[in-house]
Amino acid sequence: MKVAVIVGSTRPxxxxxxxxxxxxxxxxxxxxxxxxVIDLADFPLxxxxxxxxxxxxxSRKPNNIATKFLNKLENAxxxxxxxxxYNRSISGVLKNALDYVDFQLAKKPVALFAHxxxxxxxxxxxxxxxxxxxxxxxxxxxxxxxxxxxxxxxEKGIMNKEVASLPYGPASSLDKVLQEILWYGQALxxxxxxxxxxxxx
Ligand SMILES: Cc1cc2nc3c(=O)[nH]c(=O)nc-3n(C[C@H](O)[C@H](O)[C@H](O)COP(=O)(O)O)c2cc1C
Numbered sequence: 001m002k003v004a005v006i007v008g009s010t011r012p013x014x015x016x017x018x019x020x021x022x023x024x025x026x027x028x029x030x031x032x033x034x035x036x037v038i039d040l041a042d043f044p045l046x047x048x049x050x051x052x053x054x055x056x057x058x059s060r061k062p063n064n065i066a067t068k069f070l071n072k073l074e075n076a077x078x079x080x081x082x083x084x085x086y087n088r089s090i091s092g093v094l095k096n097a098l099d100y101v102d103f104q105l106a107k108k109p110v111a112l113f114a115h116x117x118x119x120x121x122x123x124x125x126x127x128x129x130x131x132x133x134x135x136x137x138x139x140x141x142x143x144x145x146x147x148x149x150x151x152x153x154x155e156k157g158i159m160n161k162e163v164a165s166l167p168y169g170p171a172s173s174l175d176k177v178l179q180e181i182l183w184y185g186q187a188l189x190x191x192x193x194x195x196x197x198x199x200x201x
Contacts, residue, residue, distance in 0.1 A: 003035040004076035008083040008094035010041040015149035021157025043069040054102040073104035078185040085116030085123035106135035109184040115145035139180045143173040
């Protein structure tokens, strides 16, 4: 199963990128998952520049950057969105990127991972209302990451051993999420393969 880990922040000095690498590294230790980081910094999308809402435009021609970004999403079977919480919400750059999506996430599972000085619960709440609009399925258990990521996870996405072994720490939350990705990812992939001809979107 191909899992796309989306980095939801592009600012200099961000930590979302190292959190995403950690998630991808841990995901790739699991049989049946092949994770890839999709960094919004590599896809500098303009503010949505289309005159018709993407989901209502069958003859849509997205700009070149959006086309590359959307192809990446299309190729994935499941997603982990790493969002910072900015002013009690998700980042603007992530919301703009999600506004470009038409059906690339449809009927696929999306795991939610937030971080922030208060853990990112409100960013998760926002994503729980945004993701269903993309016809996708949010997974039940998110990861709320509250620690100082830059001190806990190195640039390669390796978490320090002390934090990694905490019984109710971020590693155990992530482990639960990865099990959900496997379960829902398989179930939804089976369902998608059975409804190729069904016109229910
Ligand atoms: C503009 C801005 C607003 C923020 N607002 C919140 C907030 O409302 N709640 C919170 O828990 N953390 C907040 N924070 C802290 C960030 O979530 C935290 O620094 C996070 O690591 C930022 O992710 P990034 O480094 O990948 O950009 C804010 C940070 C910034 C830059």
